[in-house]
Amino acid sequence: MAQTYPQQASAEKPLASLMPRRKRSLGGVIPYLFIFPWIFGFLVFTLGPLLFSLIISFFDWPIVGKVRFIGLGNYIDMFTDDPLFWKSFGVTLKFAALFVPLNIAVALGLAILLNQKVRGSAIFRTAFYLPSVISGVALAMIWAWVYSGDYGILNYFLSLIGVQGPNWLNNAHWSLVAMVVASLWGQGSMMLVFLAGLKGIPKDLYESASIDGAGKLRQFFSVTIPMLSPTIIFNLITSIIAAFQQLTLALLLTGGGPLKSTYFYAMYMYENAFKFFKMGYSAANAWFMFLIVLSLTFLVFKSSEAWVFYEGEMKRKPQKKAKSSGRRRSS
Numbered sequence: 001m002a003q004t005y006p007q008q009a010s011a012e013k014p015l016a017s018l019m020p021r022r023k024r025s026l027g028g029v030i031p032y033l034f035i036f037p038w039i040f041g042f043l044v045f046t047l048g049p050l051l052f053s054l055i056i057s058f059f060d061w062p063i064v065g066k067v068r069f070i071g072l073g074n075y076i077d078m079f080t081d082d083p084l085f086w087k088s089f090g091v092t093l094k095f096a097a098l099f100v101p102l103n104i105a106v107a108l109g110l111a112i113l114l115n116q117k118v119r120g121s122a123i124f125r126t127a128f129y130l131p132s133v134i135s136g137v138a139l140a141m142i143w144a145w146v147y148s149g150d151y152g153i154l155n156y157f158l159s160l161i162g163v164q165g166p167n168w169l170n171n172a173h174w175s176l177v178a179m180v181v182a183s184l185w186g187q188g189s190m191m192l193v194f195l196a197g198l199k200g201i202p203k204d205l206y207e208s209a210s211i212d213g214a215g216k217l218r219q220f221f222s223v224t225i226p227m228l229s230p231t232i233i234f235n236l237i238t239s240i241i242a243a244f245q246q247l248t249l250a251l252l253l254t255g256g257g258p259l260k261s262t263y264f265y266a267m268y269m270y271e272n273a274f275k276f277f278k279m280g281y282s283a284a285n286a287w288f289m290f291l292i293v294l295s296l297t298f299l300v301f302k303s304s305e306a307w308v309f310y311e312g313e314m315k316r317k318p319q320k321k322a323k324s325s326g327r328r329r330s331s
Contacts, residue, residue, distance in 0.1 A: 054287060099239070108232075131186045139186060244289055247264060
């Protein structure tokens, strides 16, 4: 047997074991120092306010005045003694029912157009993305000019074809539709997400479908939509969240009117907090909206098992156990 000398044994030891324990402990702490700013920001500015809002939702918490614990009083009053709660919630549901499918359809349509190999496509991509970087206040001012009943550009173009346009923002029948169209304007980010998803679809699938005799429409529903379904579910969830958080345009364009036709739930929650100074009641409103969005997101994820296709995954049907027929053979 070969003899092992002390010098050879020490050389075979890992280099880390020869380092002082102090340096090794510092080496384990350094990575956490790099992520500490994010952890601190998350605890102080996200998790902390979230938990604090849950706590104050059980209190009568005015900005100035005595704080009083009322338990579930805010939630009971919200459901039983506040007609504005149901009004704002109903308006938000109508807005979401119009905005979410239109937002996805328009973003997908623009992404398909920009995915074509045409000259100057980069310029068009930039032009379609620019509205999404405009601030909400500037966007509201632009749409206030477009929708104006006296000098609005939309009614001017309608007059050229002999149509008398309504006063969009002061008409209870058209104000919500006007808000949906204005909200569809800044969807450059969703369009880029769809465009990235389209770029990731293999060209071989379209070639195989074309060889099998599938036309463009058939390829769209049999190849594009299934391969794009993971992107669709992501944009669907973000659209639902954006619909329930709609505030800026309605606050600046209509103020919730006319006749509360654009009185969104986020505006109702905002006014309870900063107009009526009922912070605890507003926190209860916020947690109800959180539960609604969470429930809708859960339903979307639950239904995704039936319509979302992930490349590389193959869904297998559960095999039924074979029924035993006849007598068992005796061993």
